[in-house]
Structure formats: structure tokens, C-alpha cells
Amino acid sequence: MIKMKNLLFVFIALTVLLTGCNKEEDLGESRLDTTTPPLSELDQWLRNTFLPYNLEVKYKWDDFEGDMKKNLIPTEEDKVKPLMDVMDKVWIKCYEEEGGDDFIKSYIPKLIYLLGGAGVNPEGTITQGTAEAGRKIVLYEVNKFDATEAARINRFFHVMHHEFAHILHQTTLYEVIGYEAISKGKYRSDWSNVREANVEEYLGEGFVSPYSMSSRDEDFAEIIAYMLTRTRQEWDDFISQEGANTEKLKAKEAIVVDYFRNTWGIELFDLQALIAEKIEEITTVVPEEQPKYISPFKLQSDCAQLCSCQEVVHD
Numbered sequence: 001m002i003k004m005k006n007l008l009f010v011f012i013a014l015t016v017l018l019t020g021c022n023k024e025e026d027l028g029e030s031r032l033d034t035t036t037p038p039l040s041e042l043d044q045w046l047r048n049t050f051l052p053y054n055l056e057v058k059y060k061w062d063d064f065e066g067d068m069k070k071n072l073i074p075t076e077e078d079k080v081k082p083l084m085d086v087m088d089k090v091w092i093k094c095y096e097e098e099g100g101d102d103f104i105k106s107y108i109p110k111l112i113y114l115l116g117g118a119g120v121n122p123e124g125t126i127t128q129g130t131a132e133a134g135r136k137i138v139l140y141e142v143n144k145f146d147a148t149e150a151a152r153i154n155r156f157f158h159v160m161h162h163e164f165a166h167i168l169h170q171t172t173l174y175e176v177i178g179y180e181a182i183s184k185g186k187y188r189s190d191w192s193n194v195r196e197a198n199v200e201e202y203l204g205e206g207f208v209s210p211y212s213m214s215s216r217d218e219d220f221a222e223i224i225a226y227m228l229t230r231t232r233q234e235w236d237d238f239i240s241q242e243g244a245n246t247e248k249l250k251a252k253e254a255i256v257v258d259y260f261r262n263t264w265g266i267e268l269f270d271l272q273a274l275i276a277e278k279i280e281e282i283t284t285v286v287p288e289e290q291p292k293y294i295s296p297f298k299l300q301s302d303c304a305q306l307c308s309c310q311e312v313v314h315d
Contacts, residue, residue, distance in 0.1 A: 042077065042081060045081065046080075050084070050088070053092065053104065053105055054105065054108075055108055055109070055110060056111045057080075057084060057111075057112050057114070058114065059074075059075045059080045059114040072115050072116075072117060072140075073116040073143075075115060075116040075142045079116075079145050082147045083139075083142055083147070085147070086147050086282060087157075087160070089278050089282060090153065090275055090278045090279055090282065091160050091164075092104060092108065093278075094271060094274045094275050095164075095266075097274060098267065098271045098274060099266045099271075103265075107171065109131070109135055109164075110135050110136065111135060111136040112138075113136065113137075114139050114142045115140045115141075115142060116141070116142055116143040117143060118140045128140050128159050129163055131163035131166050131167060137160070137163050137164075139156065147283075149283065150283045153279055154230075154279070157228075157229060157275075158225045158228075159225075161221075161224055161225040161228045163221075165220065165221035165224040166217065166221050168263075168264065169221075172263050174220060174256075174263075175259065176216065178255060179252065179255050182206060182248050183207065183248065186207070186213065187215055187219070188214070191211060191214045195210075196209070196210060199243040200243045203239075203243055203245065203249075204245050205245060206247075206248025206252065207219060207222075208223055208226045208238075209226070220256065223252050224256055224268075226238070227253070227256070227272055228268075228271065230272070230276075231276045232272060235272070256268065
């Protein structure tokens with residue numbers, strides 16, 4: 001009898017369960033918009049230009065792409081195409097020409113996210129760009145971009161060269177022991193206290209910027225970014241100026257040049273020359289009217305300094 005009762009109970013339970021599963025309820029119309037948004041002319045241009053590199057460009061506001069701890073602002077839409085057009089010509093195409101089609105398609109980040117303003121950090125620095133695991137680069141201050149000024153172009157692409165250098169050395173490491181030995185004991189956590197005007201404090205120690213004093217890898221990326229935002233003559237003048245430790249800077253240059261040649265098959269000075277040529281073609285300012293050299297990180301006031309990823313403003 002107990003077995004019969006148990007079987008009857010199981011039968012009733014299954015009947016109720018199956019009836020419940022088969023019952024169709026009208027849940028009403030979904031409140032979620034699942035339609036594909038129409039592509040604007042800008043969206044279509046971005047797809048056509050960068051999809052061949054498997055690169056997505058996002059400029060519309062997305063809380064999850066930026067740093068939610070910072071007070072950020074979206075990019076002005078009319079700044080997107082001028083910046084990304086220069087990105088294609090000065091950055092992607094130049095690396096592609098010197099490194100090859102497979103190189104740029106293999107190591108280019110898969111996402112570039114554009115933000116209109118800079119992200120202010122608690123210690124007073126301002127973030128200008130970040131790279132995440134070789135997949136994503138975030139560019140800040142896009143609303144300040146001006147494609148007619150070589151100095152402004154170099155300011156933005158200093159960040160791109162710097163962050164791409166991180167992607168490359170995170171993929172295949174450079175000769176770290178020899179590189180670190182050049183400035184051994186000179187890296188410091190309080191680099192933001194060093195003023196750009198006091199060249200002896202950083203150039204005198206073999207660093208191209210105060211920020212490059214923060215760590216070996218930042219130093220390595222900064223050397224690359226400084227080289228690729230200058231002509232060969234401007235670079236040579238920069239590292240041989242009064243107060244600079246030219247010997248240490250040339251030693252770092254040699255390791256960087258060998259790394260690009262032996263690891264990636266790229267002659268860095270050829271890449272440098274090609275980038276300078278493309279920037280000259282793009283800018284609308286007559287060459288003879290341009291200053292001999294404008295640092296992309298020089299402000300009007302000596303009380304401020306910029307580096308590839310951060311800006312420091314002194315009181």
C-alpha cells in the first residue's frame with residue numbers, strides 16, 4: 001500500500017509539472033529595445049576603414065568602457081573622424097608599411113575607446129591614455145584634437161606609440177637586464193614632483209621625461225614615444241641638449257633600435273622618418289611658418305608638465 005501511494009504521488013506530481021510546462025503565458029511586449037540601431041555616416045566610415053584590421057572604434061558614451069571612478073565626458077562627434085583619419089594615416093599605415101600587414105593586424109588593439117576629456121587622478125595627475133592587456137586602448141582629451149597642428153598630432157600619437165610599445169614588450173620582452181642597468185637605482189615613485197623645466201633631474205639621469213622615471217617599462221615606452229614624435233635631427237638635439245646625459249640616452253636608444261629590428265623586423269629610424277613625412281603631409285600649416293620644434297607636452301606655463309599618459313599640475 002505504501003508503495004502504491006508513493007507511485008500515485010509521483011504520478012500526480014509529474015502530471016502537474018508537465019501541465020505547468022506546457023502552459024503558455026502571455027508575458028506582454030518586451031520593454032527592452034533589441035532592434036539594431038541604424039549606422040550613421042560616421043559609423044559606416046569607421047567600419048569600412050578599421051574593420052579590415054579587426055579594430056572597433058567606440059566614441060559613444062559607455063559607462064563600462066571608461067574608469068567609473070573618474071569624472072569623464074563624452075567625445076564630441078565632429079572630433080572623431082579627424083582624429084581617426086590621422087590615426088589611420090600616421091599610426092596604422094606607417095606601422096603596416098614598416099612592419100608588414102601581418103604585424104599590424106596581429107598586434108593592433110581590438111578596441112579604441114575615445115573620451116572627450118581627461119581623467120583627473122587623486123594625486124593631481126591627469127590620465128591621457130591607457131592600455132589594457134594588449135586588447136584595448138582608451139584615448140582621453142579627444143575634444144582638444146586639431147589635425148592642422150603638428151604639435152597637437154604628436155601629443156595624441158605620443159600616447160598611441162607609448163601604449164603600443166607596452167603591447168609589444170608584453171608580447172615579446174626586450175633586453176631588460178641591460179636596459180635597467182643603465183639607470184639602476186634611479187627609478188622613483190615620486191616622479192610627479194620633478195618639474196619638466198628642471199632637465200638635469202631627469203635628462204641628466206638618462207630619462208626623456210619625469211614620467212619615464214616611474215619604472216623600467218614606462219621608461220622603455222617613453223623612449224619609443226619620444227623618438228617617434230620627432231624627426232631624427234630633433235631627437236638627436238633633444239638627447240644632446242645641455243644638462244642631458246647623452247651617453248645613457250644613446251645606450252637606451254641602441255637597445256630600443258635593436259629590439260625593433262631583431263624582434264619585429266622594423267628599422268625604428270625608418271619608421272620615425274615615415275611618420276614625420278605623413279604628419280607634414282597632413283598638417284595645413286606652411287612648414288616654414290612652423291616653429292623648429294614644439295614639444296607636444298609643453299604648456300604655456302612652466303608650472304605644468306605632461307607625459308605620455310599623465311599630466312601633473314603644480315600649485
